[in-house]
Structures are given as structure tokens and as C-alpha cells.
Amino acid sequence: xxxxxxxxxxxxxxxxxxxxxxxxxFVGTTLSPSGGDTPPTSNTAGEWEYxxxxxxxxxxxxxxxxxxxxxxxxxxxPIR
Amino acid sequence: MQxxxxxxxxxxxxxxxxxxxxxxxxxxxxSSAASxxxxxxxxxxxxxxxxxxxxxxAFARGQWTQFSNDKRSFAGALFVGDGSAPYDVLAxxxxxxxxxxxxxxxxxxxxxxxxxxxxxAGGIYxxxxxxxxxxxxxxxxxxxxxxxxxxxxxxxxxxxxGRPVNPTVRLYMKVGGTWPISIAYGGYHLTVPVGLIDTGNxxxxxxxxxxxxxxxAPVNRQIYxxxxxxxxxxxxxxxxxxxxxxxxxxxxxxGCTYDYVTKKYQxxxxxxxxxxxxxxxxxxxxxxxxxxxxxPRRGRSTPIIPVAPRASASRSSSTATAAVRTIVRPAAPCGxxxxxxxxxxxxxxxxxxxxxxxxxxxxxxxxSPFPGAGSQRAGDRR
Numbered sequence: 001x002x003x004x005x006x007x008x009x010x011x012x013x014x015x016x017x018x019x020x021x022x023x024x025x026f027v028g029t030t031l032s033p034s035g036g037d038t039p040p041t042s043n044t045a046g047e048w049e050y051x052x053x054x055x056x057x058x059x060x061x062x063x064x065x066x067x068x069x070x071x072x073x074x075x076x077x078p079i080r
Numbered sequence: 081m082q083x084x085x086x087x088x089x090x091x092x093x094x095x096x097x098x099x100x101x102x103x104x105x106x107x108x109x110x111s112s113a114a115s116x117x118x119x120x121x122x123x124x125x126x127x128x129x130x131x132x133x134x135x136x137x138a139f140a141r142g143q144w145t146q147f148s149n150d151k152r153s154f155a156g157a158l159f160v161g162d163g164s165a166p167y168d169v170l171a172x173x174x175x176x177x178x179x180x181x182x183x184x185x186x187x188x189x190x191x192x193x194x195x196x197x198x199x200x201a202g203g204i205y206x207x208x209x210x211x212x213x214x215x216x217x218x219x220x221x222x223x224x225x226x227x228x229x230x231x232x233x234x235x236x237x238x239x240x241x242g243r244p245v246n247p248t249v250r251l252y253m254k255v256g257g258t259w260p261i262s263i264a265y266g267g268y269h270l271t272v273p274v275g276l277i278d279t280g281n282x283x284x285x286x287x288x289x290x291x292x293x294x295x296x297a298p299v300n301r302q303i304y305x306x307x308x309x310x311x312x313x314x315x316x317x318x319x320x321x322x323x324x325x326x327x328x329x330x331x332x333x334x335g336c337t338y339d340y341v342t343k344k345y346q347x348x349x350x351x352x353x354x355x356x357x358x359x360x361x362x363x364x365x366x367x368x369x370x371x372x373x374x375x376p377r378r379g380r381s382t383p384i385i386p387v388a389p390r391a392s393a394s395r396s397s398s399t400a401t402a403a404v405r406t407i408v409r410p411a412a413p414c415g416x417x418x419x420x421x422x423x424x425x426x427x428x429x430x431x432x433x434x435x436x437x438x439x440x441x442x443x444x445x446x447x448s449p450f451p452g453a454g455s456q457r458a459g460d461r462r
Contacts (some may be wrong), residue, residue: 049197065364071148077139
């Protein structure tokens with residue numbers, strides 16, 4: 001997904017881990033939150049999450065719905 | 081208008097980069113009472129944009145927070161049959177859906193997770209309504225349906241107002257099954273139809289007539305990234321992907337939309353779809369239906385479009401060749417808005433629909449709320 005505030009592509013891979021990708025250099029930076037809840041991992045380590053990771057502008061947050069068994073969704077407001 | 085469909089296609093193609101292309105299908109609910117779109121296309125109406133319940137800043141920054149006010153998942157939001165018509169049995173007339181999801185009745189594999197997420201976006205977030213709309217999704221041999229379920233970020237619940245669209249149960253077959261030719265759109269690809277003709281007029285509440293006037297629901301597919309929101313038009317656009325269970329045997333090569341205000345699907349069968357990478361034999365370039373009405377008193381009233389038959393072959397119980405499929409069914413009572421059918425107020429009558437596959441010419445669309453569809457051929461507008 002695209003984070004319009006940070007101007008970065010965001011990939012949700014495994015559990016809590018996110019990767020922020022610079023759209024110009026395409027260099028990825030791993031974000032590994034130490035606290036909070038742990039989202040399930042979608043099939044093939046996030047490859048199949050597609051548009052079920054999206055930006056929620058009202059909360060300035062990322063929302064993940066990784067699997068069909070995920071209860072509700074997982075919300076991640078990035079640190080600005 | 082044409083620019084809008086082109087833009088939608090570009091967005092979709094970008095989304096599907098690296099994936100395969102082509103596909104679409106869908107169908108009914110209980111919440112919409114809108115009639116079929118037989119008149120002029122309605123003007124797009126902006127959707128109200130309510131303020132989400134969680135106040136800004138409700139979630140701690142820098143960490144994940146699970147958000148649910150009903151403790152339900154996509155799996156728990158799926159349709160489960162209760163035995164009532166027209167959501168009782170599959171198209172084979174024997175397989176009951178009572179107490180099961182459609183995937184379970186179809187004996188699809190992988191459970192709801194595979195249905196939502198196996199090579200499929202499963203749906204898309206629509207910012208204007210603050211909802212993730214899950215629809216038309218399938219995985220490899222997983223089955224599934226054309227029901228619509230939503231996760232509402234404002235309330236933190238699935239389907240807060242009820243399920244927007246229930247599946248067209250009676251139009252589905254089990255995984256690995258062969259569709260009746262009367263249901264498969266155009267009589268083509270009987271293991272993965274591009275659309276499901278609502279032969280019993282059971283699901284009109286959730287189907288707008290296609291651009292060619294066919295009352296047909298789209299079929300679920302492995303969406304990959306072939307899905308896009310159409311802000312301002314209140315629609316979700318889908319195109320491409322492997323249809324239903326049959327990967328890579330079938331693909332959804334006719335685009336479609338789902339209107340999240342009227343809760344209706346529409347097949348975009350009058351558009352000229354771009355050539356894409358294919359793994360199977362080419363689809364028919366165009367499917368042209370005509371409707372012929374007859375009654376014992378009046379006889380046939382509308383001539384069938386003459387066609388040059390091709391060689392072939394069909395096991396249909398009605399007239400059928402590789403180039404022509406003809407469906408005969410009882411006429412609906414007059415006053416029921418059903419596309420592609422006749423009506424009869426007094427005498428028994430039949431509706432005969434003939435699909436003609438054309439090699440190069442597409443007929444003008446009658447009408448369509450979809451941008452780009454109009455009275456001209458798509459090729460002429462470009």
C-alpha cells in the first residue's frame with residue numbers, strides 16, 4: 001500500500017513486521033514494533049495480502065486484514 | 081466516460097502487474113429494492129461520508145492494535161444457508177446449502193482463508209464508506225460465491241446493516257462441476273462461466289442488466305490485484321483473474337462492477353476488453369443476445385438474428401452450436417423487470433434468448449451506468 005503522508009510504499013510481511021519502501025530509491029527499511037498486538041501472517045509471508053493492507057486516512061493508520069480467520073482487523077498508526 | 085473506464089483499466093492493470101488478467105461475475109441480497117437498470121443511466125450519487133466512530137488518535141502509534149467490536153472474522157461473516165428459497169440448493173437441484181457456507185456446499189478446499197486470500201485480494205477498501213468490501217473472491221479450487229460482506233471501520237463490525245448481498249445459490253455448481261448451459265453466460269465455458277444467468281429471476285434485487293441486457297451475475301474469481309474502487313461512481317470494478325475453481329482453465333475476461341449503494345452487480349459485456357496474457361484458448365470476442373417472444377396465439381414476434389453456424393457441438397437440451405446458444409424458458413409475468421426476457425399477462429409464452437458470437441463487431445450498448453458504455457461501439461470512441 002502507499003502511505004501518502006510518509007510518501008512510502010508499505011509492505012506487511014510477517015506478524016508485526018512492516019517494510020517501508022522508498023518510492024524513489026526502492027530501498028526498504030524494516031519496522032519491527034516491540035509492543036502491541038501481533039497480526040496473523042497472510043499466506044506466503046504476506047505475498048497474498050494484496051489490498052487487504054490499506055491506508056485509513058481518518059486514523060492516519062495502516063489497516064491489515066491478513067487472513068480469512070482474522071478477527072476484526074489490525075490497525076497500525078505509524079509514528080510521525 | 082471513455083476516459084474513466086480507461087483510467088479504471090490502467091489502475092487495475094497496475095494492480096495486476098505480475099499477475100494474470102481477465103475475469104468477473106456476481107449477484108443477490110436482501111437489502112436492496114432497487115429495480116433493474118432498464119432506463120437511462122442514473123447519475124452517480126455521492127455516498128455520505130460519515131465520521132468514523134473511533135476518534136482520531138484512538139489507536140496507539142507505533143504498534144498494532146486488534147480492532148473488533150463483534151469478535152467476528154470474514155469466515156464468521158459468510159453466508160450460511162437456512163434452507164429458505166432461493167438460497168436452498170445449488171444449480172444441480174440436489175445439493176443443499178442448509179447449515180453450510182457456499183464453499184462448504186461446493187466442497188471447495190482450503191476453508192475461508194483460502195477463499196479470501198489464495199492469490200486473491202478478496203476485496204478492496206472503499207474510503208467513502210469506510211468499509212472493506214469483500215466480494216467475488218476465490219482461491220485455487222476453493223470455490224466460494226458472489227456474496228458481498230463488509231467490514232465497517234466506523235463500527236468495527238462485519239455487516240453492521242446485514243449482508244449487502246447474498247450469494248446466487250441456485251446458480252452455482254460444486255467445485256469440479258459442469259454448469260447447465262442455460263445458466264452459463266452465452267453457453268460458454270461450462271466449468272467456469274463468465275456470468276451466471278438468473279434463469280429463475282431469483283436474484284434481481286442484486287443484479288443490474290448487463291450492457292447487453294442480460295440479467296446475469298458475475299462469478300467469483302482469484303482476483304489477484306484485478307479490482308479497483310471507482311470514487312464518485314460508487315462502484316467497484318473487477319476484471320481478470322481465474323474464475324471460480326478452474327485455474328488456469330477459465331478466466332474472467334468480461335469486466336464487471338459492483339455498486340455499493342444500490343447493491344447490484346453489472347456485467348460489462350459490451351465493452352471491448354484489451355488483449356492480455358492468456359493461458360487458455362481465446363474467449364469469444366463478443367456475445368450478442370437477442371430475445372424472441374412467442375405465444376400460442378401470436379406465434380413468434382421477433383426474428384432471431386441470423387448467424388453463420390460454426391461446426392460443432394453441444395450437449396445442450398436446446399439449440400446450440402459453438403457459435404450460437406439458444407435458451408428457451410417460461411416468460412415472466414408482465415410487470416416484473418427482468419432483462420433478456422419476455423412477459424405474458426394472459427397466455428402461456430416463452431422467452432427465447434439467442435446468443436451469437438461475433439468475430440469482429442460488437443453491438444451498441446443499450447444503456448449503462450458504467451462510464452464508457454454508450455450508444456457507440458467502443459472502438460469508435462477511442
